[in-house]
Amino acid sequence: MKSENSFSMTVLSKSSNESFVRSVVSxxxxxxxxxxxxxxxxxxxxxxxxxxxxxxAYKDTIGKIYINCDxxxxxxxxxxxxxxxxxxxxxxxxxxxxxxxxxxRAGLGFxxxxxxxxxxxxxxxxxxxxxxxxxxxxxxxxxxxxQ
Amino acid sequence: MAVDIVxxxxxxxxxxxxxxxxxxxxxxxKEIDAAIELNMPSLLILDFERVTFMDSSGIGLVMGRYxxxxxxxxxxxxxxxxxxxxxxxxxxxxxxxxxLEMCSQEAKK
Numbered sequence: 001m002k003s004e005n006s007f008s009m010t011v012l013s014k015s016s017n018e019s020f021v022r023s024v025v026s027x028x029x030x031x032x033x034x035x036x037x038x039x040x041x042x043x044x045x046x047x048x049x050x051x052x053x054x055x056x057a058y059k060d061t062i063g064k065i066y067i068n069c070d071x072x073x074x075x076x077x078x079x080x081x082x083x084x085x086x087x088x089x090x091x092x093x094x095x096x097x098x099x100x101x102x103x104x105r106a107g108l109g110f111x112x113x114x115x116x117x118x119x120x121x122x123x124x125x126x127x128x129x130x131x132x133x134x135x136x137x138x139x140x141x142x143x144x145x146x147q
Numbered sequence: 148m149a150v151d152i153v154x155x156x157x158x159x160x161x162x163x164x165x166x167x168x169x170x171x172x173x174x175x176x177k178e179i180d181a182a183i184e185l186n187m188p189s190l191l192i193l194d195f196e197r198v199t200f201m202d203s204s205g206i207g208l209v210m211g212r213y214x215x216x217x218x219x220x221x222x223x224x225x226x227x228x229x230x231x232x233x234x235x236x237x238x239x240x241x242x243x244x245x246x247l248e249m250c251s252q253e254a255k256k
Contacts, residue, residue: 015170022200040200040231047202051169104176104207108239112203115238 005031006070013058013065013082015051021067022046028069029076032138041116042076042136048109049080049132055101057084057130078134086126094122150178159188166200172208179212183219191216196227205232206239213245224248 007028011017022043029042053065068079087093094114099107113120117134124130148171151162161179165171183191191212195201213223226248228236233249241247 015168018168018170019166019200037231040234043200044202044231044235047168047200051202051204055169104172104211106203106206106210106239108203108206111238112235116234 004070004072006068008066008068011065011067013054013061013063013084015054017065018047018050018054021050021065025067025069025078029071029138032071032074032076033141034138035141038136038138042078045113045116045134045136046078046080048112049078049134052109052132053080053082053084053130055105057082057086059085074140075135075137079131080134081129081131083129086128087122087124087130088126090122090124148175150175152178152182154182154186154188157189158192159183159186159190160192160194162194162197164197167198167205167208168200168202169204172204176208176211180215183212183215187219188216189221191221191223193223193225194227195225195229195232198227198229198232201232201235203235203239205235206241209236209241209245222246 009024011021025046026039026043029039050065057063063082063084066081070077092098094110096111097107099105113134117136119135121133122130148165148167151164153160153162159182161182163175167175193209193212209225216223224246228247228249236242236247
Protein backbone atom coordinates (compact mmCIF):
# COMPACT_ATOMS: atom_id res chain seq x y z
CA MET A 1 0.00 0.00 0.00
CA LYS A 2 1.35 3.40 -0.96
CA SER A 3 0.83 6.05 1.62
CA GLU A 4 1.83 9.65 1.41
CA ASN A 5 1.99 11.97 4.31
CA SER A 6 3.97 14.97 5.47
CA PHE A 7 4.39 17.38 8.33
CA SER A 8 6.44 20.45 9.18
CA MET A 9 7.37 22.04 12.44
CA THR A 10 9.64 24.70 13.81
CA VAL A 11 11.36 24.58 17.18
CA LEU A 12 13.78 26.83 19.01
CA SER A 13 17.39 25.65 19.25
CA LYS A 14 17.08 24.70 22.93
CA SER A 15 18.72 21.46 23.96
CA SER A 16 15.50 20.26 25.61
CA ASN A 17 14.01 20.13 22.09
CA GLU A 18 16.44 17.37 21.01
CA SER A 19 14.27 14.67 22.58
CA PHE A 20 11.07 16.38 21.47
CA VAL A 21 12.04 16.44 17.77
CA ARG A 22 13.35 12.86 17.64
CA SER A 23 10.19 11.61 19.39
CA VAL A 24 7.88 13.46 16.97
CA VAL A 25 9.77 12.24 13.87
CA SER A 26 9.86 8.65 15.09
CA UNK A 27 6.15 8.78 15.93
CA UNK A 28 5.49 10.03 12.38
CA UNK A 29 7.54 7.16 10.94
CA UNK A 30 5.47 4.58 12.85
CA UNK A 31 2.87 4.50 10.06
CA UNK A 32 5.49 2.66 7.96
CA UNK A 33 5.55 -0.15 10.52
CA UNK A 34 9.31 0.00 11.08
CA UNK A 35 11.26 -2.46 13.20
CA UNK A 36 12.52 -1.44 16.63
CA UNK A 37 15.99 -1.11 15.11
CA UNK A 38 14.79 1.12 12.27
CA UNK A 39 12.97 3.43 14.69
CA UNK A 40 16.07 3.56 16.85
CA UNK A 41 18.21 4.45 13.83
CA UNK A 42 15.85 7.28 12.83
CA UNK A 43 15.72 8.65 16.37
CA UNK A 44 19.51 8.61 16.68
CA UNK A 45 20.15 10.27 13.29
CA UNK A 46 17.54 12.99 13.92
CA UNK A 47 18.99 13.62 17.37
CA UNK A 48 22.43 14.15 15.81
CA UNK A 49 21.11 16.59 13.19
CA UNK A 50 19.18 18.66 15.73
CA UNK A 51 22.13 18.67 18.13
CA UNK A 52 24.35 20.02 15.35
CA UNK A 53 21.95 22.96 14.89
CA UNK A 54 22.07 23.71 18.62
CA UNK A 55 25.79 23.16 19.23
CA UNK A 56 27.21 24.54 15.98
CA ALA A 57 24.72 26.49 13.83
CA TYR A 58 23.36 28.57 16.70
CA LYS A 59 26.41 28.27 18.95
CA ASP A 60 25.96 31.39 21.07
CA THR A 61 22.40 32.22 20.26
CA ILE A 62 18.90 30.76 20.04
CA GLY A 63 17.48 30.38 16.55
CA LYS A 64 14.82 28.44 14.74
CA ILE A 65 15.18 24.87 13.50
CA TYR A 66 12.84 23.92 10.66
CA ILE A 67 11.85 20.27 10.31
CA ASN A 68 10.05 18.88 7.25
CA CYS A 69 9.17 15.22 7.03
CA ASP A 70 7.46 13.22 4.38
CA UNK A 71 6.66 9.64 3.59
CA UNK A 72 6.40 8.48 0.02
CA UNK A 73 6.70 4.94 -1.36
CA UNK A 74 7.93 3.64 1.99
CA UNK A 75 10.74 6.18 2.15
CA UNK A 76 10.94 8.55 5.08
CA UNK A 77 12.59 11.88 4.25
CA UNK A 78 13.59 14.20 7.08
CA UNK A 79 14.84 17.67 6.24
CA UNK A 80 16.39 19.65 9.09
CA UNK A 81 17.26 23.25 8.30
CA UNK A 82 18.75 26.11 10.28
CA UNK A 83 19.65 29.70 9.55
CA UNK A 84 22.83 29.58 11.57
CA UNK A 85 26.50 30.13 10.83
CA UNK A 86 26.81 27.50 8.09
CA UNK A 87 29.64 25.04 7.47
CA UNK A 88 32.82 26.22 5.74
CA UNK A 89 34.10 22.82 4.73
CA UNK A 90 31.38 20.17 4.58
CA UNK A 91 33.77 17.35 3.65
CA UNK A 92 35.92 18.04 6.71
CA UNK A 93 32.85 18.42 8.96
CA UNK A 94 31.67 14.98 7.88
CA UNK A 95 34.96 13.26 8.72
CA UNK A 96 34.52 10.96 11.74
CA UNK A 97 36.04 12.41 14.93
CA UNK A 98 36.36 15.91 13.44
CA UNK A 99 34.85 18.50 15.74
CA UNK A 100 35.15 22.24 16.24
CA UNK A 101 33.63 21.96 19.69
CA UNK A 102 35.68 21.38 22.82
CA UNK A 103 32.71 20.46 24.98
CA UNK A 104 33.23 16.67 24.99
CA ARG A 105 31.76 16.27 21.54
CA ALA A 106 32.87 13.03 19.90
CA GLY A 107 32.78 14.42 16.35
CA LEU A 108 30.56 11.51 15.25
CA GLY A 109 27.30 13.27 14.42
CA PHE A 110 27.55 12.96 10.62
CA UNK A 111 29.09 9.48 10.88
CA UNK A 112 26.04 8.31 12.83
CA UNK A 113 23.65 9.94 10.34
CA UNK A 114 25.50 8.31 7.41
CA UNK A 115 25.62 4.93 9.04
CA UNK A 116 22.05 4.81 10.41
CA UNK A 117 20.19 6.25 7.41
CA UNK A 118 20.23 5.23 3.73
CA UNK A 119 21.36 8.62 2.49
CA UNK A 120 22.35 12.04 3.74
CA UNK A 121 22.70 15.28 1.83
CA UNK A 122 24.22 18.38 3.38
CA UNK A 123 23.88 21.81 1.81
CA UNK A 124 25.35 24.80 3.56
CA UNK A 125 26.11 28.44 2.92
CA UNK A 126 28.40 30.23 5.38
CA UNK A 127 26.44 32.90 7.20
CA UNK A 128 23.12 31.67 5.82
CA UNK A 129 22.58 28.21 7.27
CA UNK A 130 22.58 24.48 6.67
CA UNK A 131 20.08 21.93 5.42
CA UNK A 132 20.54 18.24 6.19
CA UNK A 133 18.31 15.81 4.30
CA UNK A 134 18.09 12.25 5.62
CA UNK A 135 16.35 9.38 3.87
CA UNK A 136 15.50 5.90 5.03
CA UNK A 137 13.61 3.17 3.24
CA UNK A 138 11.40 1.06 5.49
CA UNK A 139 10.77 -2.39 4.09
CA UNK A 140 7.26 -3.76 3.98
CA UNK A 141 7.27 -6.66 6.40
CA UNK A 142 3.82 -8.04 5.79
CA UNK A 143 2.78 -8.63 2.19
CA UNK A 144 -0.67 -7.25 1.44
CA UNK A 145 -2.99 -9.38 -0.67
CA UNK A 146 -3.79 -8.01 -4.08
CA GLN A 147 -7.52 -7.93 -4.79
CA MET B 148 17.51 11.17 33.13
CA ALA B 149 19.03 10.11 36.42
CA VAL B 150 22.30 8.72 37.73
CA ASP B 151 22.45 6.37 40.70
CA ILE B 152 25.90 6.26 42.20
CA VAL B 153 26.96 3.21 44.21
CA UNK B 154 30.35 2.98 45.88
CA UNK B 155 31.80 -0.31 47.12
CA UNK B 156 35.40 -0.13 48.23
CA UNK B 157 37.41 1.19 45.31
CA UNK B 158 34.65 0.51 42.77
CA UNK B 159 32.32 3.30 41.76
CA UNK B 160 29.28 2.24 39.76
CA UNK B 161 27.21 4.87 37.96
CA UNK B 162 23.84 3.45 36.90
CA UNK B 163 22.46 5.63 34.14
CA UNK B 164 18.69 5.79 33.71
CA UNK B 165 16.75 7.23 30.76
CA UNK B 166 17.92 8.97 27.59
CA UNK B 167 21.43 10.28 26.92
CA UNK B 168 21.73 13.16 24.51
CA UNK B 169 23.56 16.49 24.42
CA UNK B 170 20.96 17.96 26.79
CA UNK B 171 21.19 15.28 29.51
CA UNK B 172 24.91 14.43 29.12
CA UNK B 173 25.89 17.67 30.84
CA UNK B 174 24.14 16.72 34.11
CA UNK B 175 25.34 13.11 34.04
CA UNK B 176 28.92 14.26 33.53
CA LYS B 177 28.75 16.64 36.49
CA GLU B 178 27.31 13.96 38.80
CA ILE B 179 29.88 11.32 37.87
CA ASP B 180 32.86 13.66 38.00
CA ALA B 181 31.81 14.89 41.44
CA ALA B 182 31.57 11.27 42.66
CA ILE B 183 35.02 10.46 41.19
CA GLU B 184 36.49 13.50 42.91
CA LEU B 185 34.97 12.46 46.24
CA ASN B 186 35.66 8.71 46.18
CA MET B 187 38.84 8.36 44.07
CA PRO B 188 37.88 4.91 42.72
CA SER B 189 40.33 2.60 40.97
CA LEU B 190 37.48 1.20 38.85
CA LEU B 191 34.59 3.17 37.35
CA ILE B 192 31.69 1.13 35.98
CA LEU B 193 29.18 2.88 33.74
CA ASP B 194 26.03 0.75 33.73
CA PHE B 195 23.86 1.37 30.64
CA GLU B 196 21.26 -1.30 31.37
CA ARG B 197 18.48 1.21 32.04
CA VAL B 198 19.46 3.61 29.24
CA THR B 199 16.64 3.75 26.70
CA PHE B 200 18.30 5.98 24.08
CA MET B 201 21.78 7.29 23.33
CA ASP B 202 23.24 9.37 20.51
CA SER B 203 26.90 10.30 20.00
CA SER B 204 26.75 12.60 23.05
CA GLY B 205 27.01 9.37 25.05
CA ILE B 206 30.31 8.61 23.34
CA GLY B 207 31.65 12.01 24.39
CA LEU B 208 30.44 11.22 27.90
CA VAL B 209 32.25 7.85 28.05
CA MET B 210 35.44 9.24 26.47
CA GLY B 211 35.47 12.15 28.91
CA ARG B 212 35.10 9.83 31.92
CA TYR B 213 37.80 7.57 30.44
CA UNK B 214 40.20 10.53 30.33
CA UNK B 215 39.25 11.54 33.86
CA UNK B 216 39.73 8.07 35.41
CA UNK B 217 42.89 7.37 33.38
CA UNK B 218 44.52 10.51 34.78
CA UNK B 219 44.05 8.92 38.22
CA UNK B 220 45.41 5.58 36.95
CA UNK B 221 41.98 4.02 37.27
CA UNK B 222 40.07 1.80 34.89
CA UNK B 223 36.72 2.19 33.14
CA UNK B 224 34.24 -0.55 32.26
CA UNK B 225 31.02 -0.06 30.34
CA UNK B 226 28.31 -2.64 31.02
CA UNK B 227 24.71 -3.41 30.09
CA UNK B 228 24.54 -1.68 26.68
CA UNK B 229 21.45 -2.67 24.69
CA UNK B 230 21.76 -3.30 20.93
CA UNK B 231 20.92 0.27 19.82
CA UNK B 232 23.38 1.73 22.29
CA UNK B 233 26.04 -0.82 21.44
CA UNK B 234 25.62 0.08 17.75
CA UNK B 235 26.58 3.71 18.48
CA UNK B 236 29.48 2.60 20.69
CA UNK B 237 30.77 0.22 18.03
CA UNK B 238 30.69 2.94 15.40
CA UNK B 239 32.91 5.10 17.59
CA UNK B 240 35.56 2.40 18.09
CA UNK B 241 35.14 2.79 21.83
CA UNK B 242 35.93 -0.87 22.47
CA UNK B 243 39.57 -0.20 21.63
CA UNK B 244 39.83 1.96 24.74
CA UNK B 245 37.25 0.68 27.15
CA UNK B 246 36.08 -2.75 28.23
CA LEU B 247 32.53 -3.10 26.88
CA GLU B 248 30.12 -5.67 28.23
CA MET B 249 26.79 -6.21 26.53
CA CYS B 250 23.36 -6.47 28.07
CA SER B 251 22.71 -10.23 28.51
CA GLN B 252 23.24 -12.39 25.42
CA GLU B 253 20.91 -10.58 22.99
CA ALA B 254 23.45 -8.37 21.28
CA LYS B 255 26.57 -10.48 21.23
CA LYS B 256 27.75 -10.19 17.67
